[in-house]
Amino acid sequence: MAATSPTQAPVPSEVVSRRPAVVIGRSAGLLIGLALVGFVALLILLFGAHQINTGQAWNAIFDYDSSSYEELVVRTLRMPRTVIALGCGAALAVTGAVMQAITRNPLADSSILGVSGGASFAIVTVIFYLGITSPYQFVWFAFAGALIASVLVFAVGASGRDGATPIKLTLAGVDISSLLAAWTSALVLLDEQTMDVARFWMAGSVAGRPLDVFWVVSPFLIIGTLACVFLGHQLNVMSMGEETARSLGMNTARTRIICGVLVVLITGAATAAAGPIGFVGLAVPHMVRAVIGPDYRWILAYSVVVGAIFLTAADILGRVVLESGELQVGIVTALAGAPFFVFLARKRTVAI
Numbered sequence: 001m002a003a004t005s006p007t008q009a010p011v012p013s014e015v016v017s018r019r020p021a022v023v024i025g026r027s028a029g030l031l032i033g034l035a036l037v038g039f040v041a042l043l044i045l046l047f048g049a050h051q052i053n054t055g056q057a058w059n060a061i062f063d064y065d066s067s068s069y070e071e072l073v074v075r076t077l078r079m080p081r082t083v084i085a086l087g088c089g090a091a092l093a094v095t096g097a098v099m100q101a102i103t104r105n106p107l108a109d110s111s112i113l114g115v116s117g118g119a120s121f122a123i124v125t126v127i128f129y130l131g132i133t134s135p136y137q138f139v140w141f142a143f144a145g146a147l148i149a150s151v152l153v154f155a156v157g158a159s160g161r162d163g164a165t166p167i168k169l170t171l172a173g174v175d176i177s178s179l180l181a182a183w184t185s186a187l188v189l190l191d192e193q194t195m196d197v198a199r200f201w202m203a204g205s206v207a208g209r210p211l212d213v214f215w216v217v218s219p220f221l222i223i224g225t226l227a228c229v230f231l232g233h234q235l236n237v238m239s240m241g242e243e244t245a246r247s248l249g250m251n252t253a254r255t256r257i258i259c260g261v262l263v264v265l266i267t268g269a270a271t272a273a274a275g276p277i278g279f280v281g282l283a284v285p286h287m288v289r290a291v292i293g294p295d296y297r298w299i300l301a302y303s304v305v306v307g308a309i310f311l312t313a314a315d316i317l318g319r320v321v322l323e324s325g326e327l328q329v330g331i332v333t334a335l336a337g338a339p340f341f342v343f344l345a346r347k348r349t350v351a352i
Contacts, residue, residue, distance in 0.1 A: 026298055029291075033305035037086065040312040044082045045074055048319055052078075080211040085315050085329070086308040087214060088206065088270040089280060091221045093307025094228045095263045096281020097288075097299050101235040102259045105169050106286070106344055110146075110267040111278030113173035114180065118149020119271035120202065121180040128187040128194045135213045139220070139272035146268040150260060152176050204277040204330015206315055217269035224266040225304060231259065232297030239294065277311070277330045279337020284310055286344065 045057045052070050059065065060074035092110065099108035110116045122145025126132045132141075157165075157172035188195045188202070234255050237245045245252050270277070288302040311329060314336065318327035 026292060026302075030301060030305060033302065033309070037305060037308050037312075040309055040316065041082050041086060043316055044085065044312055045078045047316060048073075048078065077207075080209055080214065081206050081315065082312070083211060084206040084209055084214050084273055085312045087218065087221050088274045088277065089311025090304040090308040091225045091266045091270050092277060092280040093284035093303040093310065094225050094281075094300055095266050096283075097285035097296065097303045098228050098231070098235065098259050098263055099281065100285055101239055101296055102256050103169055104239070107170050107282065107341065109279065109282035110263065111276065112170060112177070112282065112341070114149040114153045114176040115146045115263060115267045116271050116276045116278065117177040117180045117184075118145040118147070118152075119143075119268050120276045121145050121149070121184050123272065124184045124187050124194065124198050124202070127197050128191055131193075133197050135209065135272060136216050139217050139269055142268035142272040143264060144268075146264045146271070149176055149180060150264055201275045203328040204275040204333070205328040206274050206311075207326075207328070209273065213273050217273045220265045220269035221273075224262045224269070228259070228262050228266070229300045229304065231255075232295070232300050235259075235296040235300075236294075239296065275328075275330060277333055279333045279340065280307055280311055282344075283337050283340045286340075 042054070042057070045060075046052050046054065050070070050073055052074055056068070056070040057074050059068070060071035061079070064075055065071050066075075095115075096109045099110065099113060100106055103113075119142035122141040123138045125145075126138075126141045132138070153169065153172045153176050156176065157169035160168070162168075184202070188198050234250065237248055237250050238252060238255060240248075242252060284303050284307045285299060288299050288306055292298050292302060311333070314332040315329040318329050318332040321327060321332075
């Protein structure tokens, strides 16, 4: 029986990964990636409307003087922005990889399959009807909205004889997302107070959020992301197909439910903290897969690092691309991700 256990039996995508040279190379790549995370984190602290030097940034973190304007800017504005960008980028990238694995859909992403749209819908709805304006309270409603939207998408996508095919899930996600977006826009337009609270948040931004917001959602982001990373072997088995996974002893329904719950928790938390940020979960796993191959144990680990770099770099780009003002990071990722989505949709075969 142990030979058929999915926790023991190797799968083809893991055979190459066991070679010492491959392990060393990929481990070195992760270390380089972590160094790049530190580099982009430093850049986001230094660049903006008011230039900060490294000494001032260092003092703001380790020897804070509230009388220094530069240190005040770093401590109260740029540090929260950096932490939220790194955390949400890593988490959203991992959820994209997990969704692509459990749905066997290379176009899967929390924004495309309606999960982030459901979270946004729930938050705007409670702002409109209940008058809630605190980001600390958003997170619980974001979870509920993400869960309801994901259930609707999978229910619609699984209807019919052929079940939940990648194309049907994508179409169902786009349909549900469009419906929720229309309702969200209507609520924003009907009430001026709702518009004032929601308009900046809905664009998707890591700016203007206090660090306390991240501490509220961080347990869900950190624990959920780590749990996803440790599911790499199970996702490798599922990537071989439903029948093969079952023949290896895997309870595929249970694995999908666990992964689905983790995706809802992570996406709800990230959306509550930063608003709806799309295409990170779509683009990053494909970028990683193109470099390191189909082994999800490495895809998930690399997605954490590359996702953090991707969203932080997008935020930096949004701050410097305009002479005055800045683009919200959600707009930057949409501008970068939409062509990538079209590219994937036009490809006849995309490995997952």
